[in-house]
Amino acid sequence: MTDPLNSQAGPDSFWSTTNVGEAIPGVVTPLGWSLWGPSVEVGIRDCYARAGALPRRDVRVPAEVDNRLISVFFGRGALNVNFLCRMGAAMPGSAPDAIARQLLGEVPVGIPLGGDLRRLPTVALKLPYLQATVRRDVLRRTAPVGPWWRERVARMDSLDLPGARQALLDARIQFAEMIRVQAAGLFIAVQSVYDRLLALIDRADLAPEQVNALVSGQGAHIETEMIHDLWELSRQRLSLAEFLARHGFHGPHEGEVSARVWREDPTPVLQLAEQYAARDETLDPTAGTVERSSARQEAERALIAGLPPLRRPAARFLLRAAVSRIPLRGVAKASFLQALDVARAAVRRMGTHFAEQGVLADPEDVFYCTVNELLAALPTDVADRVARRRAQRESFQAMVLPNHWRGNPIPIASAPTASAADRVRGIGASGGVVEGTVRVVRDPAFTDVESDEVLVCATTDPSWASVLFLASALIVDVGGLLSHAAVIAREVGVPCVIGTGDGTAVLRTGDQVRVDGDAGTVEILSRAQTVGADRSELETPS
Numbered sequence: 113m114t115d116p117l118n119s120q121a122g123p124d125s126f127w128s129t130t131n132v133g134e135a136i137p138g139v140v141t142p143l144g145w146s147l148w149g150p151s152v153e154v155g156i157r158d159c160y161a162r163a164g165a166l167p168r169r170d171v172r173v174p175a176e177v178d179n180r181l182i183s184v185f186f187g188r189g190a191l192n193v194n195f196l197c198r199m200g201a202a203m204p205g206s207a208p209d210a211i212a213r214q215l216l217g218e219v220p221v222g223i224p225l226g227g228d229l230r231r232l233p234t235v236a237l238k239l240p241y242l243q244a245t246v247r248r249d250v251l252r253r254t255a256p257v258g259p260w261w262r263e264r265v266a267r268m269d270s271l272d273l274p275g276a277r278q279a280l281l282d283a284r285i286q287f288a289e290m291i292r293v294q295a296a297g298l299f300i301a302v303q304s305v306y307d308r309l310l311a312l313i314d315r316a317d318l319a320p321e322q323v324n325a326l327v328s329g330q331g332a333h334i335e336t337e338m339i340h341d342l343w344e345l346s347r348q349r350l351s352l353a354e355f356l357a358r359h360g361f362h363g364p365h366e367g368e369v370s371a372r373v374w375r376e377d378p379t380p381v382l383q384l385a386e387q388y389a390a391r392d393e394t395l396d397p398t399a400g401t402v403e404r405s406s407a408r409q410e411a412e413r414a415l416i417a418g419l420p421p422l423r424r425p426a427a428r429f430l431l432r433a434a435v436s437r438i439p440l441r442g443v444a445k446a447s448f449l450q451a452l453d454v455a456r457a458a459v460r461r462m463g464t465h466f467a468e469q470g471v472l473a474d475p476e477d478v479f480y481c482t483v484n485e486l487l488a489a490l491p492t493d494v495a496d497r498v499a500r501r502r503a504q505r506e507s508f509q510a511m512v513l514p515n516h517w518r519g520n521p522i523p524i525a526s527a528p529t530a531s532a533a534d535r536v537r538g539i540g541a542s543g544g545v546v547e548g549t550v551r552v553v554r555d556p557a558f559t560d561v562e563s564d565e566v567l568v569c570a571t572t573d574p575s576w577a578s579v580l581f582l583a584s585a586l587i588v589d590v591g592g593l594l595s596h597a598a599v600i601a602r603e604v605g606v607p608c609v610i611g612t613g614d615g616t617a618v619l620r621t622g623d624q625v626r627v628d629g630d631a632g633t634v635e636i637l638s639r640a641q642t643v644g645a646d647r648s649e650l651e652t653p654s
Contacts, residue, residue: 116142116482117504119183121520122176126223127183127190128516130590130611133571134597137365137556139187139508142501144369146482147287147455148189149173152182155291159299163242164234165202185521187508193223193516202231203239203304239300246301250440253293254447257286261450262357265375268457276461277487283455284483290451294444298594301437306594309434312427316418320630322411324543327593328602329401329408330435334442335577335600338362339397342578345381346388352378361446361453362575364556369456370479374575380557384578387563397581400605408435441599445574462486472498480505515590515613536587536619538612540632541598546607547637548584550623552616566627568619572597580604585627587615587634601629609634 117140121127136148153173160166174180181195264279271279313323338359344350360375374381412431416424463478471490472478478486480498485491511523551565558579561567566585569576577600580586584606588597591610601608607629609615615634619625622640627633 116145116501117184117187117508119177119185121183121185122178123519125178126193126516126518127185127521128193129188129190129513130515131592131595132182132189132191133590134573134595135367136189137367137371137571137573139505140184140189140368141370141479141505142482143459143479143486144367145184145189146484147284147369147452148367149182149184151284151288151291152189153180155288156181156295156299158292159295160199160202162238162296163203163300164236164238165199165231186511186513186523187505188513190521197223199299202235239304242296242300243304246296247436247440250293250297250301250443254290254444257290257447257450260286261361261454264454265360265457268454268461271458271461273462273465276458276465279458280455280462280483281487283451283458287448287451287455290444290448294448297440297444302441302594305430305433305437308430310593312415312430316415318411318415318418320543321407322414324602324630325404325407325411326415326431328542328605329404329406330439330603333439333600333603334446335574335596336397336401336603338574338577339581339604340401342381342384342388342581343397346385346391352381355381361450362578364575366449366573366575367452369452369459370476371456373453373456375453380559381578383559384582387582391563391582397604401603404603404605438599441594442574442596449574459486466490477502533614533618534636536609536612536615536634536636538587538609538615538632538634539591539593539598540608540628540630541591541593541595541610542586542601542606542608543630544585544605544607545626545628545630546584547624547626550619550621550625550640552619552621566625568615570616572600576600577604580606585609585629587612587619587627589613589615 136144140148150173154171157166157171161168161171177183178192181192182189183192184190264283268276268279309327313326318326341350341355341358345352345355356375356378360378361373363371363373363375363377364380365371366373415431416427419427459478460475463472463475466472466478467475471494473495477495477498480501481490481494485494491497513521513523546566548564548566551561551567553561553567553569556573556575561579561582563582564584565582566587567579567583568587570589571591572580572586572588572595574596576597580600581604586597586601586606586608588595588608588610589612591597593610595610598608598610607627609627609629609632612618612634619634619636620640624637626635626637628635
């Protein structure tokens with residue numbers, strides 16, 4: 113029987129869990145992986161096939177683990193760095209390691225950086241049309257998903273078992289389709305323009321604040337809309353029902369299908385709204401958005417003025433493209449999370465039916481089945497499978513994997529202990545320098561987070577935008593310049609150091625630190641008075 117949560121790779125493939133954790137948090141359930149794995153594999157391959165970098169016949173899940181883009185090891189999703197480097201080599205104007213470096217923050221030493229250059233002419237023919245039409249295509253294909261999500265979850269509790277099974281099938285199809293759209297938006301629209309924007313900035317003589325302004329201030333990210341709506345909710349200009357109708361698919365560990373999101377438990381929303389309400393009216397996020405947009409436009413004028421006249425038209429075109437395309441990163445992400453939430457609701461409804469029939473002991477046991485098992489008749493040994501898979505997942509949750517590895521990872525049997533280092537280094541992802549008090553966040557319900565703290569975490573997902581508005585800075589263990597945390601930190605105007613690797617091990621709640629989002633450093637000014645302040649931070653999240 114195939115193990116749904118652990119793969120075996122060959123000795124020459126490189127894998128990374130960086131960036132995957134933004135979508136698939138912690139140790140995935142068998143149901144979660146059966147949705148994520150095939151959809152991501154086919155969706156991203158389809159994107160590169162459309163661009164000509166991959167033959168159309170290769171848009172399928174390969175039989176061999178080493179040939180896959182994504183696989184699962186000890187319950188954690190991981191990306192095949194070899195594949196990303198091959199695609200980077202096949203894209204004109206990019207570098208073999210560009211895609212991997214922007215998404216993952218680093219490329220392991222020894223990774224092959226060659227590619228099939230025979231695909232370059234095909235890509236050169238197809239890519240310009242895709243880049244010219246991708247924004248319209250993403251917006252057109254995602255537009256119906258929000259209304260579909262609201263209608264489906266609203267009537268889920270009335271469905272019988274066949275109706276819930278059909279809803280799950282529909283959700284799986286929609287989820288896979290939105291992953292395709294997300295892949296196109298990210299790799300065709302965002303990645304290419306961001307690479308060229310960074311190259312343009314590198315050649316210019318700009319101050320750090322101008323550089324930071326150029327990669328922020330787009331003002332149209334879907335996650336920042338969540339912040340604006342939370343502000344309106346805190347001012348009682350938007351009802352809780354209206355907020356949940358727009359953002360209820362978000363919540364703690366939202367990428368895990370078994371998690372409970374805000375529409376199921378709005379407690380985190382109400383707590384956040386209270387904190388928003390306590391903030392002064394002058395901190396209205398709308399004003400901040402306008403200010404950052406103005407700073408970007410001013411920095412653009414400075415950049416253009418410093419270029420030779422013949423280079424200015426191309427630079428203006430690139431800057432307009434960046435404003436238009438970079439916000440696409442979150443559009444289809446919201447849509448695939450809505451599709452995943454329909455699957456969540458359908459599976460919970462099925463679990464209720466199975467528990468009432470005595471097939472499952474607990475409705476939540478349903479998340480230890482796979483999609484294919486739920487869409488067919490459940491196997492006769494389903495109770496044994498659930499018990500075995502639950503025990504396996506619990507054992508995986510006690511392990512820690514490296515950020516990247518070659519071949520198969522060697523897990524650590526326990527979470528890392530706190531480090532005595534006095535400084536943390538990473539990538540400066542959002543500029544600015546602040547001093548503040550650390551809060552190491554393991555619980556994405558944000559129950560312990562207070563305003564103006566320096567948040568330290570392993571990774572983030574879209575729901576983090578809601579609390580990032582309250583923070584003074586953000587420090588993240590893993591990620592690159594195009595990871596979710598980096599993009600939203602820039603749009604919110606919060607200094608961010610990403611890709612530290614050990615921030616959650618070195619820093620403790622209560623530490624006083626200086627965060628330099630330009631240099632990518634975190635200096636510890638003083639340690640928390642109680643060394644064991646909140647030892648629960650060091651526990652491995654479920």
